[in-house]
Amino acid sequence: xxxxxxxxxxxxxxxxxxxxxxxxxxxxxxxxxxxxxxxxxxxxxxxxxxxxxxxxxxxxxxxxxxxxxxxxxxxxxxxxxxxxxxxxxxxxxxxxxxxxxxxxxxxxxxxxxxxxxxxxxxxxxxxxxxxxxxxxxxxxxxxxxxxxxxxxxxxxxxxxxxxxxxxxxxxxxxxxxxxxxxxxxxxxxxxxxxxxxxxxxxxxxxxxxxxxxxxxxxxxxxxxxxxxxxxxxxxxxxxxxxxxxxxxxxxxxxxxxxxxxxxxxxxxxxxxxxxxxxxxxxxxxxxxxxxxxxxxxxxxxxxxxxxxxxxxxxxxxxxxxxxxxxxxxxxxxxxxxxxxxxxxxxxxxxxxxxxxxxxxxxxxxxxxxxxxxxxxxxxxxxxxxxxxxxxxxxxxxxxxxxxxxxxxxxxxxxxxxxxxxxxxxxxxxxxxxxxxxxxxxxxxxxxxxxxxxxxxxxxxxxxxxxxxxxxxxxx
Ligand code: NDP
Numbered sequence: 001x002x003x004x005x006x007x008x009x010x011x012x013x014x015x016x017x018x019x020x021x022x023x024x025x026x027x028x029x030x031x032x033x034x035x036x037x038x039x040x041x042x043x044x045x046x047x048x049x050x051x052x053x054x055x056x057x058x059x060x061x062x063x064x065x066x067x068x069x070x071x072x073x074x075x076x077x078x079x080x081x082x083x084x085x086x087x088x089x090x091x092x093x094x095x096x097x098x099x100x101x102x103x104x105x106x107x108x109x110x111x112x113x114x115x116x117x118x119x120x121x122x123x124x125x126x127x128x129x130x131x132x133x134x135x136x137x138x139x140x141x142x143x144x145x146x147x148x149x150x151x152x153x154x155x156x157x158x159x160x161x162x163x164x165x166x167x168x169x170x171x172x173x174x175x176x177x178x179x180x181x182x183x184x185x186x187x188x189x190x191x192x193x194x195x196x197x198x199x200x201x202x203x204x205x206x207x208x209x210x211x212x213x214x215x216x217x218x219x220x221x222x223x224x225x226x227x228x229x230x231x232x233x234x235x236x237x238x239x240x241x242x243x244x245x246x247x248x249x250x251x252x253x254x255x256x257x258x259x260x261x262x263x264x265x266x267x268x269x270x271x272x273x274x275x276x277x278x279x280x281x282x283x284x285x286x287x288x289x290x291x292x293x294x295x296x297x298x299x300x301x302x303x304x305x306x307x308x309x310x311x312x313x314x315x316x317x318x319x320x321x322x323x324x325x326x327x328x329x330x331x332x333x334x335x336x337x338x339x340x341x342x343x344x345x346x347x348x349x350x351x352x353x354x355x356x357x358x359x360x361x362x363x364x365x366x367x368x369x370x371x372x373x374x375x376x377x378x379x380x381x382x383x384x385x386x387x388x389x390x391x392x393x394x395x396x397x398x399x400x401x402x403x404x405x406x407x408x409x410x411x412x413x414x415x416x417x418x419x420x421x422x423x424x425x426x427x428x429x430x431x432x433x434x435x436x437x438x439x440x441x442x443x444x445x446x447x448x449x450x451x452x453x454x455x456x457x458x459x460x461x462x463x464x465x466x467x468x469x470x471x472x473x474x475x
Contacts (some may be wrong), residue, residue, distance in 0.1 A: 004317065005333050006233050009111045009323040011232050014101040019049045020187070023194035024065035026204025031057045038187055041108035042183040042321050042330040042365040050187050052212035055238055057180070058219045061208040064287060065150045065177040066225055068205030073177050074147055082133035083174055088193075090125030090167075092119065095196065099189055103161055104321045106188045108330030108366070109284055111322050117283075121446055122165035125464075128448035129169035136174065138418060139466055145473040147175030148251055149227030154217040154241075155190075157183035157332050158282055158287040158388075165192045167230055168207060169448075174472035176228065180210045181220055185333050187211035210251060220242075226470065232289070235412075235457045253461025253471045255289065255453055256385040256412030261407035262292030262443060263429065265400070266301045268419035272441065273299045277392070280417060280443040282328055282370055283314060286390040287336070288413035289458070294376075294383060299396045306374060306394065310355060313370050318359045326391055331366040340368050340389030347373045347382040352393070354435065378409055386412070393467075400425065406433045413455030417443045436462070 019035075021028040033052030040047050053061070073081070099122075100114040109118070124432065136145050151171045155163035160182060171178050182190035194209045210216055214237070221229045221241050231241050232255040245252050262280050264273045280292025297305050321329035331337040349352055353375040361367040368389055376383050376393040383393050397403040407416055416435040418426050430438040436454045439445060446452070451462035461471050 002197055004325045008320065009101055009104075009322045009324060011105060011322060012099060013098055014105055015098055016102065016105070017090060018282075020191045020211075021051045023197070023207070023209040024057065024061045025208065026178055026198065026202075028194070031210070031212070033057065033216065035226065036184060036187075036211065038106055038185065038215070040105050041332050042362070044364055047105060048188065050191070050211050051199060053210040053216045053221045054090070055219050056333040057210060058223060061179045062150060062223050062225050063212055065179050065208055066206035068203055069149055069177040072203045073206045073289065074149070074175050076365065078134035078175070081172060081175065081397050082130045084202050085126055085130035085133060085169065088196055088384055089123050089130060091196040092123040092125065092126060092193070095192070096120070096123065099161060099192060101322070103189050103342070104329070106186050107160060107206055108321050108328040108332050109330045111387065112326070113284060114318065117319060118159055118162045122161045125162075125169045125448045129173035133173040134143055135302055136473070139469055141473055141475040145174075145475055148472060148474050149176060150225060151176045151178050151228040151230060151472065152220045152223060152226040153178060153180040153183055153230045154221060155180065157186040158284060158289070160186040161193060163188040163232055164193055170468055171464070171472050172206065175205045176472050179210060179220060181210050181212060181217045184211070184213045203398070219379055221245070228252070228463060230471065231255070251471070253463070254455075254459035255463060256457060256459040257460070258289045258412045258451065258454065258458050259294055259384065259386055260292050260411045260415040260417065260435065261294045261296050261325055261410075262417035263403050263407055263419065264295065264297045264301070264305060265403070265418075265420040265425060266298040268301075269421065270301065270305055270308060272420040274305065275311050276419060276441070276443045277309060278312055278316070281392045282313070282390050283444055285368070287329055287332060287388055288436060288444065290444070292415075293387060293391070293393060295392055295394045296397055296406055298403070299398050302396045311370060313372060316357060316359065316360070316370055318343065318357070318367060318369060320470065328370060331368050331389060334366055336388065337366040337368060339403055340387055340391060343382055343385060343387045344371060347376070347380065347393070350375045350380045350382070352380060354384060378406060398399060400463050401428065404429060408432070408434045411457040414458035415439070
């Protein structure tokens with residue numbers, strides 16, 4: 001192993017401001033809520049103070065979105081809406097370096113991931129949906145599908161800008177207006193997106209962005225003048241939203257947790273599979289709803305695979321997210337770190353075998369070394385619960401039927417991975433998998449043209465692709 005020289009990206013590129021305001025009706029305004037301090041999880045320093053919404057601000061934002069829908073956006077031809085959405089996409093690209101550094105600072109993710117995955121995927125979602133805006137009549141939802149109205153959207157902290165794009169782009173393309181609440185720990189890139197939206201000259205009120213904690217999200221999703229609610233986050237909060245919306249007739253999509261199985265058959269190209277496993281669970285510190293957090297490996301190749309996996313994981317560089325060589329950055333919050341530590345301890349207590357990379361960890365900030373548990377049985381908490389951190393649980397199987405049975409033995413159903421040389425086995429296994437997305441000989445591939453969403457406790461509704469438009473149309 002060789003030493004890497006430090007390769008830090010400059011934090012000045014982020015254009016960090018000491019304070020940020022909410023975005024309502026086309027203007028940046030102070031919210032009446034208690035301002036929050038957003039921190040850099042890699043160093044625990046305060047990055048900026050952010051204005052938050054009180055219930056009256058939520059009401060004002062929904063009213064602004066309603067006005068914009070009734071007077072302008074809902075009536076605008078798709079070909080005109082498309083121009084605005086293209087402009088947003090272009091500006092996201094133009095400011096991509098700034099956005100990547102800001103995302104890395106606020107979230108803790110490695111700069112190379114923010115730069116190569118989050119920001120380009122966010123731009124791609126705006127480009128893709130701009131293309132749909134004038135073609136909705138050909139989408140298979142009738143000759144002239146209508147928008148729903150005002151959408152309330154709540155997003156999590158794991159892919160802050162990307163989640164904002166996944167929510168806002170399809171809503172606008174279909175002619176809806178939006179009130180969006182970013183996560184409490186990662187509000188900054190959504191507020192730069194608000195600047196971009198202002199620069200793109202979007203009519204006031206079409207997009208409103210309200211930072212704040214869970215109570216702001218709750219007030220928003222329960223607002224009586226919404227036509228649609230879209231939520232990404234924990235299954236627990238998703239269930240409570242579903243309960244509160246029951247009987248209101250409002251359209252709802254939920255993208256919740258996951259405990260994906262990544263299945264490696266004995267004929268799989270092992271070295272390639274190891275790369276896919278590492279990407280599946282250590283990408284974004286494992287803060288990924290579709291993470292391949294359960295590795296199911298055929299018994300005959302388990303020893304070989306585990307040995308190679310340990311060697312590969314030992315080479316992951318953990319540390320400063322702004323260093324371009326960093327593979328695994330900081331855990332997003334102290335709270336999330338505690339949750340990961342508790343679940344890992346449960347793994348020890350229940351008899352799984354813990355292996356941890358011996359990489360050095362920074363003294364300050366929230367870090368958790370990449371960890372692999374082997375000898376895991378299906379009943380253990382680390383095989384059932386979403387850890388949402390850099391922790392992999394390894395189980396074995398003997399026959400393909402056993403692999404499928406174990407993969408489907410979960411209350412979730414968001415994604416799955418299959419590693420085998422045989423195309424027939426891929427099709428056979430994918431057909432039996434109760435998961436919204438199944439990757440074959442790859443993992444964590446995202447594309448705006450491909451629908452993404454879950455089964456069972458992973459939620460319902462799809463985001464992306466033609467299917468994703470349905471969530472924002474009155475069909
Ligand atoms: P939450 O579900 O609490 O947060 C997601 C978003 O919902 C945030 O914007 C949050 O605000 C907001 N929110 C919280 N409570 C409510 C409510 N009652 N009504 C409406 N909105 C609300 O996830 P956590 O951040 O607490 O993470 C907990 C666990 O959830 C993780 O460990 C992970 O297992 C899972 N998770 C899954 C995600 C996924 O993509 N599937 C994403 C994030 C978490 P605020 O930020 O202020 O809390």
